[in-house]
Amino acid sequence: xxxxxxxxxxxxxxxxxxxxxxxxxxxxxxxxxxxxxxxxxxxxxxxxxxxxxxxxxxxxxxxxxxxxxxxxxxxxxxxxxxxxxxxxxxxxxxxxxxxxxxxxxxxxxxxxxxxxxxxxxxxxxxxxxxxxxxxxxxxxxxxxxxxxxxxxxxxxxxxxxxxxxxxxxxxxxxxxxxxxxxxxxxxxxxxxxxxxxxxxxxxxxxxxxxxxxxxxxxxxxxxxxxxxxxxxxxxxxxxxxxxxxxxxxxxxxxxxxxxxxxxxxxxxxxxxxxxxxxxxxxxxxxxxxxxxxxxxxxxxxxxxxxxxxxxxxxxxxxxxxxxxxxxxxxxxxxxxxxxxxxxxxxxxxxxxxxxxxxxxxxxxxxxxxxxxx
Numbered sequence: 126x127x128x129x130x131x132x133x134x135x136x137x138x139x140x141x142x143x144x145x146x147x148x149x150x151x152x153x154x155x156x157x158x159x160x161x162x163x164x165x166x167x168x169x170x171x172x173x174x175x176x177x178x179x180x181x182x183x184x185x186x187x188x189x190x191x192x193x194x195x196x197x198x199x200x201x202x203x204x205x206x207x208x209x210x211x212x213x214x215x216x217x218x219x220x221x222x223x224x225x226x227x228x229x230x231x232x233x234x235x236x237x238x239x240x241x242x243x244x245x246x247x248x249x250x251x252x253x254x255x256x257x258x259x260x261x262x263x264x265x266x267x268x269x270x271x272x273x274x275x276x277x278x279x280x281x282x283x284x285x286x287x288x289x290x291x292x293x294x295x296x297x298x299x300x301x302x303x304x305x306x307x308x309x310x311x312x313x314x315x316x317x318x319x320x321x322x323x324x325x326x327x328x329x330x331x332x333x334x335x336x337x338x339x340x341x342x343x344x345x346x347x348x349x350x351x352x353x354x355x356x357x358x359x360x361x362x363x364x365x366x367x368x369x370x371x372x373x374x375x376x377x378x379x380x381x382x383x384x385x386x387x388x389x390x391x392x393x394x395x396x397x398x399x400x401x402x403x404x405x406x407x408x409x410x411x412x413x414x415x416x417x418x419x420x421x422x423x424x425x426x427x428x429x430x431x432x433x434x435x436x437x438x439x440x441x442x443x444x445x446x447x448x449x450x451x452x453x454x455x456x457x458x459x460x461x462x463x464x465x466x467x468x469x470x471x472x473x474x475x476x477x478x479x480x481x482x483x484x485x486x487x488x489x490x491x492x493x494x495x496x497x498x
Contacts, residue, residue, distance in 0.1 A: 164436070164480040167469040168487065169424050170411070174461045176403045177454060179447060181337075181396040185327035185345065189388045190378070191293050192318035194301075197308045198286040199223070210299045214291040214317070221302075221314060223287035228280060235277040242270040295319040296384065320384040325357060327394050328372035336398045337362065343377045344395045347386065355379045355386065359396070404446050404454035410487045411467045412453055418442045421459060422466040422473050424481060438466060440475040451488055 201223035208220050249266040252258045298316030302308055325345055329337060337359065345355045357379030366373050377394065379386070413420045420442045427437035443458030459465060466473065468487050473479070 164478040165469055165472055166482050167422075167424070167438075167466045167473070167479045168483050168485070169464040169481050170407060170467050170486070172405045172407060172455075172459050172461055172463045172465050174403045175406045175454075177406070177447060177449065179398040181329055181333055181398060183327040183329060183394050183396070185325045185377075185392040185394040187347075187386055187388055187390040187392055188324040188326055189295075189318040189320060190322055190324055191295065192316070192388060193292070194316045195220070195289060195292075195314045197223075197289075197310055197312045197314060199283065200307075200309050201225075201287055202307050203302055203304050206300060206302075206304055208297050210297065212297050214295060214297055216291055216293050218291045219288065220291055220297070220317075221289040221300075225284055225287045228284050228287065232277065232280040232284065235273065235280050239270070239273040239277050242266070242273040246270045289314060291317060293317075293319055318388055320386065320388075321381040322357075322378050323381045323386050323388070325377040325379055325392060325394060326374065327377075328367070328370070328374050329396070331366050331371050331373055333398075334362075334366075334373050337373075337375065337396060342397045343379075344397070345377070345379055345392050347390050347392045349390065350385070355381075404456050405459045405461065406452050406454050407459070407465050408467045408487055409448065409451055409453045411465050411470065412443075412445070413440075413470045413473075419445055421455070422470060423459070424464040424466060424479060427476060435478050436481070437476050437478050438473050440473075 203221060204224040205222040206220075207222070208214060208218070214220065246263075246266045246269075249258060249263045253260065253263045295317045296319075298318065300315040301313050302315070308314070325343065339359055339362065341359045343357050343359060345357060346352065347355075357377045359375060360378045361376040363374035363376075375396075407421065411421050413422070420440050422438040423441050424436065424438055426434055427439075428434050441458050443455045446454035446456045448454075464481075466479070469479075
């Protein structure tokens with residue numbers, strides 16, 4: 126029995142030894158062959174030099190060049206409203222009248238007294254030449270005439286306050302009062318705004334102040350009109366920097382001949398800055414961002430340790446410039462004509478083998494329009 130067990134055990138050991146020898150030979154053969162990493166599939170783009178027109182994009186608010194809410198300059202009852210809501214008016218046009226019955230009667234009385242005072246002065250002047258009255262009596266008549274003229278002038282001014290006229294060309298808004306309503310001095314009557322041209326008010330960071338000047342071109346868009354661009358020019362720059370935000374207030378003027386723009390509208394403003402130096406432009410997906418420095422991978426012919434040529438990547442650290450949509454400008458590190466990896470960057474390292482497949486490229490637009498916006 127023991128003899129049979131020994132025979133089986135010896136046979137098992139011999140089989141294991143044979144299998145181990147075969148496996149060792151296979152591993153030795155594989156280790157003798159050169160080891161190569163599988164090539165990573167990537168997409169590339171040829172680096173091209175472009176000159177971007179730099180710009181500032183800011184949020185703005187529209188305001189009228191001239192705009193007021195007209196108020197009552199005197200107490201009274203409204204007797205007439207001469208314009209309809211939304212009507213276009215010229216400077217000096219009648220807008221609204223107060224009841225002036227009492228003031229007109231007082232003016233008639235004052236003018237009668239004025240006419241009498243003039244006659245008295247004329248008569249006194251004639252009598253003085255005949256030495257019938259004294260100089261003091263003539264002076265009193267003169268003073269009486271001046272007093273009466275002042276009283277009549279005050280009543281005329283009071284009547285003028287009861288007539289509201291347009292101070293400038295513009296468009297009337299929705300009136301705040303009605304005929305027959307009593308209003309006190311200072312009460313709001315109706316808005317009036319001049320809608321052409323329009324002011325565009327916005328702020329820029331203080332570091333961009335040296336790049337902004339009067340008469341500089343701006344392009345404005347408002348959500349109500351989609352992609353329609355309203356061109357304008359910078360007409361005022363605030364001489365003071367806001368101490369809380371460190372921003373500078375800027376005002377541009379845009380034409381609004383059709384009066385489609387209205388005061389208070391939310392707007393997007395693009396300020397055209399002076400042209401910058403040419404730079405290499407690549408898709409943002411080509412940048413490998415890291416705390417120790419940003420880099421790109423450039424595809425070029427390489428040789429391995431055995432001298433075999435293959436297609437690989439070289440990691441190149443770069444200096445980034447402006448960003449515009451899906452694109453990033455590179456100011457240093459990449460030369461025109463070099464092929465830069467645009468996808469698959471995260472799995473690459475220096476000298477890694479790659480396989481280029483540009484059948485499907487990542488999107489790269491300076492003004493992308495996502496479908497879900």
